[in-house]
Amino acid sequence: MEPEGLSQVRHLTKREMAYHELRRAFFTGKFAPASSATISQLASQLNLGLMPVREAIQQLAYQGAFEFLPNRSIRVPVHDLDELDSLFKARLLLECFATAEAAKNITKPIITELRQHLKTIAELIQSDDFGQVQLFNYNFHFEIYRQCNNHYILDAIERLWLRAGPMHIAIWREHEGARREVERTLPLHKDLINALANNDSLESKKIMRKMLVYSREWFLSHYSIFENIE
Template identity: 25%
Template sequence: MKFSGLKEYVYHELKKKLISNVISPGERIYEEVIAEELEVSRTPVREAINQLVAEGFVENRPRKGVFAAVISKNELAKMLDVRIALESLAIRLACEKISEEQIEELEEIMKNLEKMLRKKDFIQASQWDSKIHRYIAEVADNKKLSSYINDIQDVFAYTRGYNIKWTDKKVERSIEEHRKIVEAIANKDEERAIGIVRKDIESMREYLSEVE
């Protein structure tokens, strides 16, 4: 991947660490450590952190330091309504446009999600979960819609690890629901696909209510 400058490079690498939970919510972020690790000065690190603060992934706490943000259940619950609206539109467009090659790619992503869930590698599973929704938006071929969905998927990929208490039942439920979404889109059955994706997103609301 090409970057326009050091700030963009540091931003990409730091956000990747946050979304993959290499840096966990609530963990302190040290500018000097990031600068040394990425072999850059502290200036682009500070600029990248400021951008991540603006996006809500990082908190600058006066007299305490910089920390990976802990996003509240209330804020996440509000985002679920937005997700339903955005992803319903993405599915409608994807069902109109999807090609056989794209169906195969979507099915391959689904296989990776199932593999990670069965291995109980929930950090990687979260990334593949998000990738399914991102790819549907990509197939929809609407840049602004895809950008909005990518932004909100970043948030859920970041928070899913500490907001879901995984059980075998939840693993099977996630696999079944995502598989049905993929099958419905492959069959260009947009109403069924939208219904299932609503159910999938609403299940996150249930899981949030279980978190203390």
């Protein structure tokens, strides 16, 4: 008797492996703002070959994570204040909507997962490992956004996170009070989980907006560390 409901395991292609590894590097602070590299350097580090790495980089460049330079190398962009302001306005629209929709669909196992992510974030903050903090913060938020069941919105949000990720982590690492600032957001994260657990779309959206407004103000107030970067 064969078991029912099992899905066939799909192996990732080399291009997919390269994309996921580079994407993870963005969310953990491996790429600093304005840093540059060649495709061959990254292919050597990933040990995946030039073609799949080039294709992964092209995908990330399309998403705004990389920009191509005239000498055929790639660079992590440094966005100006106007660009960042537009980015946060887009995040407010998309992430608040996704959170409100997610509240309608959230399940108890997802709530349990969110609480575990938050516990991990609180532990990582004490070690000042802001790359890992950002990664688990990504896991926390996207666990929520996936529940809106709209892959177009999910893709758009991820593109915005990719654009801002390296700059966000750079500020955390440069700012002496970063641990305290991140800790201040933990109660809001807890409130958000409780609102989601109650399937309260309006309250969930309200809390997410507070989190994003706080993040925007903190981010822009420390932008000065990028002013001398060319």
